[in-house]
Amino acid sequence: MTSAEKAKSEPLVDLQRLVVSVRRRRRLWLATALVGLIAGGLVALFLPSPPTAVAQILVIHPDDSPTDSGTLMRTDVAVLQTTKIANEALKKLNSIQAPEEFLKDYEGLGLTNNVLQLTVKGKSADEALARAQAISDAFITEYIARNQAAAAATQKALLDQRNQTQNELTTIESGIVTEEAKGRNANPAQLERFYSRRAELNSKISDYDGRAQEAGIGTPKVAAGTQIVDAPRILPHSLLKTLATDAGIGFALGLLAGLALAAVASVVKDRPVLRREISRHLGASVIAQLPKPPRFLRTSRAATRRQRVAVTLVRAVSQERGSVSVLDLGAREVTAALAVDMARELAEKGPVSLVDDLPKVKLRELAGEGPVQVLDRGDVPMAGKERRIGVGSIEPGTAWTDLEFLGKETILVVQTGYANTEWLHTVARQLADRRIPIIGVVVVDPDPRDHTDGTLWDGLHTALRGRAGAVPERKVSPKPVEMFPRERKNGRHPTPYKRAKELGNADQPTKRFAPVSPDNAEAL
Numbered sequence: 001m002t003s004a005e006k007a008k009s010e011p012l013v014d015l016q017r018l019v020v021s022v023r024r025r026r027r028l029w030l031a032t033a034l035v036g037l038i039a040g041g042l043v044a045l046f047l048p049s050p051p052t053a054v055a056q057i058l059v060i061h062p063d064d065s066p067t068d069s070g071t072l073m074r075t076d077v078a079v080l081q082t083t084k085i086a087n088e089a090l091k092k093l094n095s096i097q098a099p100e101e102f103l104k105d106y107e108g109l110g111l112t113n114n115v116l117q118l119t120v121k122g123k124s125a126d127e128a129l130a131r132a133q134a135i136s137d138a139f140i141t142e143y144i145a146r147n148q149a150a151a152a153a154t155q156k157a158l159l160d161q162r163n164q165t166q167n168e169l170t171t172i173e174s175g176i177v178t179e180e181a182k183g184r185n186a187n188p189a190q191l192e193r194f195y196s197r198r199a200e201l202n203s204k205i206s207d208y209d210g211r212a213q214e215a216g217i218g219t220p221k222v223a224a225g226t227q228i229v230d231a232p233r234i235l236p237h238s239l240l241k242t243l244a245t246d247a248g249i250g251f252a253l254g255l256l257a258g259l260a261l262a263a264v265a266s267v268v269k270d271r272p273v274l275r276r277e278i279s280r281h282l283g284a285s286v287i288a289q290l291p292k293p294p295r296f297l298r299t300s301r302a303a304t305r306r307q308r309v310a311v312t313l314v315r316a317v318s319q320e321r322g323s324v325s326v327l328d329l330g331a332r333e334v335t336a337a338l339a340v341d342m343a344r345e346l347a348e349k350g351p352v353s354l355v356d357d358l359p360k361v362k363l364r365e366l367a368g369e370g371p372v373q374v375l376d377r378g379d380v381p382m383a384g385k386e387r388r389i390g391v392g393s394i395e396p397g398t399a400w401t402d403l404e405f406l407g408k409e410t411i412l413v414v415q416t417g418y419a420n421t422e423w424l425h426t427v428a429r430q431l432a433d434r435r436i437p438i439i440g441v442v443v444v445d446p447d448p449r450d451h452t453d454g455t456l457w458d459g460l461h462t463a464l465r466g467r468a469g470a471v472p473e474r475k476v477s478p479k480p481v482e483m484f485p486r487e488r489k490n491g492r493h494p495t496p497y498k499r500a501k502e503l504g505n506a507d508q509p510t511k512r513f514a515p516v517s518p519d520n521a522e523a524l
Contacts, residue, residue, distance in 0.1 A: 036254020
């Protein structure tokens with residue numbers, strides 16, 4: 001798979017990297033959650049909820065039926081939350097508050113088809129009770145008046161229909177009297193029609209009278225039945241319950257905000273946190289890992305782990321004489337201590353000195369008095385059998401031209417999530433330009449759940465498989481030689497590789513490596 005195909009196959013957002021980055025920023029979202037918890041508790045203490053009064057009203061509907069799905073009660077709740085009811089209640093309270101603002105202080109809820117619950121807030125308990133009573137009275141008064149007006153309008157319409165029918169009946173009676181006065185000359189068919197119509201009109205008049213009486217009877221029933229069944233009362237207020245509720249809400253909101261902020265920061269900053277990403281961007285394999293150095297406890301355990309890693313690194317660099325550098329990227333203390341441990345291991349086999357070019361770290365104090373000598377860069381030329389370990393930094397602001405004086409090869413100590421992808425590419429490019437091969441990368445403070453492979457399989461010269469010694473270079477003979485005698489004798493044209501081999505200009509092979517038994521089992 002080519003690099004272009006790899007770029008196309010990579011997702012826009014790596015979920016594993018996102019989860020690891022968010023987990024590494026746990027201080028951020030835990031801090032925001034704690035701030036939200038404290039803020040919620042302070043709100044409950046210093047901004048308590050206002051006193052709340054509750055009242056229940058029994059509402060009688062003239063058109064109520066067992067099959068009603070609550071439409072009538074929803075209508076009553078909607079009417080309750082109108083400016084008309086609010087204005088009437090404010091008049092009873094002698095308040096100058098705007099009805100629109102007053103509507104925000106109370107709400108209605110239909111408990112059943114005939115029971116309405118009213119919830120009212122006030123600045124004090126007495127004010128909340130007074131508001132609940134005024135709103136209840138205003139609603140009952142408006143509801144009864146509305147039903148009375150509807151019943152009166154229905155009764156008037158029925159009586160008007162009855163009067164019209166009565167007038168028509170009077171006309172029919174007159175026609176019957178006129179026709180009967182003719183005696184034998186009366187028309188029997190006409191009289192039959194008059195009699196039939198009179199009976200029909202009498203039935204209509206009786207029906208209108210009954211319906212008008214029923215319409216008048218329903219209004220007193222509604223007026224007598226609609227009333228306050230549960231007088232306004234103050235809801236009990238528990239400080240502990242309110243404190244726990246507000247604190248829980250603040251904790252949840254703070255946690256969500258912190259997680260969102262951590263996720264956005266992980267995507268925007270683009271700082272590799274997985275071993276495979278660090279290996280790919282630096283172009284070198286991860287050969288060891290070290291936990292974050294403890295501040296108070298377990299210092300001996302961390303020192304033991306660091307010494308084991310130092311033994312592994314010494315085995316990698318002890319095959320050949322020369323200088324090697326340990327370069328830091330975000331973990332100065334670990335880098336200095338690791339270099340000192342490596343120097344002490346190498347001191348058992350011969351003279352070793354440390355070249356201190358690491359800022360803000362006292363390397364001499366770490367090395368102490370012993371066989372390891374700490375020098376400044378350029379102090380004394382290196383002796384024939386002396387091994388030197390240069391300790392430097394590759395953080396932003398590094399003098400790249402000075403790195404080649406620290407060592408011909410290098411080991412990078414990289415803090416996880418410290419540098420972004422662009423800077424890792426810069427480090428790899430600068431080291432390649434100065435022909436400083438990277439033996440491997442030591443990752444500091446990796447994620448404990450990171451099981452990705454940090455081995456680079458593309459190049460043998462960047463894989464830590466031990467040192468078998470470099471193949472000796474072929475020297476070019478100064479004497480003139482005959483060019484390709486065998487091929488010319490046989491009449492064949494020489495291949496480019498054979499031509500380069502004869503000339504001594506063939507590319508020198510990379511260093512071959514033999515297996516190294518790793519002591520850092522946790523990293524490999």
